[in-house]
Amino acid sequence: MGARCYALDVRKYTIGTIQARVTWATYGGFTHSEMFFNPNLTVHNMVFTATMFNGSEHAPHGGSPIRHTFEKSETYSYVYPHRDLTWDYFNYNTTMYDHNLANRFNWSAPGYPGYFYLYIRSPIAHTNRLGDFTRYTFDLPADLAQNHAGWGYR
Numbered sequence: 001m002g003a004r005c006y007a008l009d010v011r012k013y014t015i016g017t018i019q020a021r022v023t024w025a026t027y028g029g030f031t032h033s034e035m036f037f038n039p040n041l042t043v044h045n046m047v048f049t050a051t052m053f054n055g056s057e058h059a060p061h062g063g064s065p066i067r068h069t070f071e072k073s074e075t076y077s078y079v080y081p082h083r084d085l086t087w088d089y090f091n092y093n094t095t096m097y098d099h100n101l102a103n104r105f106n107w108s109a110p111g112y113p114g115y116f117y118l119y120i121r122s123p124i125a126h127t128n129r130l131g132d133f134t135r136y137t138f139d140l141p142a143d144l145a146q147n148h149a150g151w152g153y154r
Helices: none
Strands: 004-005 016-027 029-039 041-053 072-079 085-092 099-109 116-121 149-153
Touching: 016 099, 029 041, 029 099, 041 116, 072 085, 072 099, 085 099
Parallel strands: none
Antiparallel strands: 004 016, 016 029, 029 085, 041 072, 041 099, 099 116, 116 149
């Protein structure tokens, strides 16, 4: 399963585009996320994060980060045009019946005081039993977490 998004127009004209792709997979208690980011202009202060969330449909506010799981975060001062950045994020969880992954990209562009962002959250991974041999499967795309995707400029 994956998602693809493109950056936006600001002040009524395009300042550039960003291609980003996130794919997700589950196997046993492992959840894998692979991210790809490629701008066609130089971006500054690019930050990528990936976090595992409680994905239960009844979790308040769409869930919260799962304690004792690994959060990946990387920062780049400059990312030059047409440079491919890729990340692999693996996490292991056998303590919850439902979880999902939140991936976020933030960056700034020269001449703009705020920052751009792209937020993509996976469908819920669900299992019927917990333990070392847990096998998670994704629910249908219609069961995406609330506020599962967004982009903008702030």
